[in-house]
Amino acid sequence: SYELSQPPSVSVSPGQTASITCSGDKLGDKYVCWYQQKPGQSPVLVIYQDNQRPSGIPERFSGSNSGNTATLTISGTQALDEADYYCQAWDSNTGVFGAGTKVTVL
């Protein structure tokens, strides 16, 4: 079955840039979405179609996808961005989530 790999954790200082990677075989040939989940809350879509932001998502969130790796970038990270982030894609007729990355804003 298809797998998406994410680093378990990423630490970033306030105001700096956080980059979260998501790796999978020929991932660049698929569309990737990214979700943010804070403790005790339902997930929130922050990026779809690799690099599109839903309405209401701040411009500091951006995405890219090429080759075997997709990346979610948070520019000018704020304390409120501290959360778990999950990438998600489809392989054939099955949806797949990455295991998630905990972003800590130090």
Next chain:
Amino acid sequence: EGQLVESGGGLGQPGGSMTLSCAASGFTFSNYAMSWVRQAPGKGLEWVAAISGGETTYYADSVRGRFTISRDNSKNTLYLQMNSLRAEDTAVYYCAKNSGFIKKDGVDVWGQGTTVTVSS
């Protein structure tokens, strides 16, 4: 944007059955694909199943043959029939609305989740 409210969770027996429901409001339900996503205690998100507006269904390998996703557009309701329950099915189950093309556009509305515990 819409609202989703799940129900039907609770304690289930190993090998038993349970049906989850999800009541949708605030959008034209029949126009959108819908999904179920679960999260085991302390774990990450796991995609479970999806159904298109045209009622094409998709399943994770872990539930295929045991779970059935369906929808009743006249009642604006999504269902997940779960049979042959296993301990590893224990999770919070989220109902979710796909924002557009099912394999491209992601889920833009999530319910609050309903908890399923499988234990004897």
